[in-house]
Each structure stands twice: as structure tokens, then as C-alpha cells.
Amino acid sequence: MKKQLTIHYEWLNHWKELPDSEHLLIEKATEAAQDAYAPYSDFKVGAAVLLADGTIITGNNQENIAYPSGICAERVALFYAGANYPGTAVQTIVVLAQGDLVAQDECVSPCGSCRQVLAESESRQEEAIRIILVSQDGKTWIFDSIKDILVFPFGVK
Template sequence: MKKELTLNFDYFTAAAELSDIEKTLFEKAKTAREKAYAPYSDFFVGCAVLLENGEIICGNNQENAAFPSGLCAERTAVFYIGANFPEQKIKKIFIVGGPRIFSEKTPAIPPCGACRQSLMEYETKQHENIEVYFSNLKEEIYKVNAVKDLLPFYFDSTFL
């Protein structure tokens, strides 16, 4: 038996098409990206996370010479949230990534598999979807309404 998955997403060609809070998240993710520590890959990623209380927490990738000891921007931010704001729900996460020196050929950068799984843990824990936006510096922006849209065959505590 063959089945089919369908992915619904929004696509924006400029940050001007976003709501005010989404524009703020985009700008904060870009700023966080500039502070990334990526001397080995030269690939900079920043993210901004909107919490239920309105606070915005940012993160960026942090590399290490002892691969894979570094950490992606998304996990840097959500692990900080888990440690410092454990009762706050995550509403939105905005990710901006690409090489240090921007290239017009760089596509919008989605979260990696490990980050998708980590974000899924928080979405499952809070029993509420997390909107995920991902972009490049030329403002090509994708939005999905939930982490599970990016990870349809996710693994969670129901398997344990």
C-alpha cells in the first residue's frame, strides 16, 4: 500500500510580508547569527524564539574543534529556555543561516535533523504547536505551523 504525505507551508519573498512580531524575530535572528562562533565551517546560524510571555530568546551556533561537540543555534536557544523558563511555552522560532560571506545562491536554511528532534520534544512537552520560520539573508522565508510538519515520522515518549 502506498500512502502520501502533504506538507503545507507559507512562503514569503521579503520580510516586509511578515507581521510586526515576525519581523522582529527575523531581525533578532539575523543579529544572533552575526555573533555565532563558527571558525571551522564558516557557516553562521542565528535564531530567535518567542515565548508565551512575550520574551524573545536568541541563540547561535557554537562550534568546537572536537566535532561534534558544538551546538546548533536552535538547540542553544531552546536548551537555555528549558533551563531558565521551563514553564513557558514556545510560540515561534525564527532561523536565519548561511555562509559568513553571503551568497545569492544560498537557499533558506531549515533546522537540521537533530534540531528538529529537539524542537519536537518541546512541542510534545507543551502540547501545542511551535511555528517554525527559516530563511536566508536575502529574505526568502518559509513558515510551517508545527515542528511535526518538518518531522512527520517523529519519535517521542509514546514509543518508550
């Protein structure tokens, strides 16, 4: 039996087309990316997480000379939220990357490890997480759930 997967997402020419309420998340993710510790790759990633209570958590990638001991921006933000705001649902995550390794018009999507953490976060809170990916020139992809970019997560039903 053959089955078909469908991916749903929205594409915007610029993040300023998003509701004003999400502009602050983009700004916070941008600030976080600028403070990333990426001396080896100069690939700076920022993430901003909006919690159900209105709290915004930011994270950025943290490289380490003993590769792969670093950690991605998404997991920094999600793990901080889980450790410091247990039981508070994550509503939205914004992810963006900066640097010469990233094309100006390219939205960088979460790596496999970050996708898996997002999948487990959704499963644990029994609520989808809105994912907003922003390129350096403002192009934006919006996913209503990690299920649209990770179709067969490990151990999550």
C-alpha cells in the same frame, strides 16, 4: 496500504511581508547569527525564540575543534528557554544562516537533531511551534508545526 504525506508551508518573497510583530524576531536572529562562534566553517546560524510570555530568547551555533562537540543555534535557544523559563510555551522560532557556504536565496532548515528537539518541545508543551526560516536575501518559509518538516519523530506521538 499506501498512505500519503502532505507538507503545509507558506512561502514569502521577503520576511518584511510577515506581520510587524515578527520583524523583531528576524532582527534578533540576524544579530545572533553575526555573533555565532563558527571559526571552522564560517557557517553562522542564528535563532530567535518567542515565548508565550513575550520573552525573546536568542541562540547561535557554537563550533568546537573537537567536532561534533558544537551545538546548533536552534538547540542553544530552545535549551536555554527550557532551563530558564520552564513551563513557558515556545510560540515561534526563527532560523537563518549567513556566510559564503549558504546560497543567498536558500532557506536553511534545521538539522535532524534540531528537528527532534523541536518535536519533543511541541509534544511536551502540547502546542505547535511556528517555524520561520529566512534566507540571506529575505525569502521566507513558514511552517505551522515541526510536523511539517519532521514527519516521523523519534518517541513522540
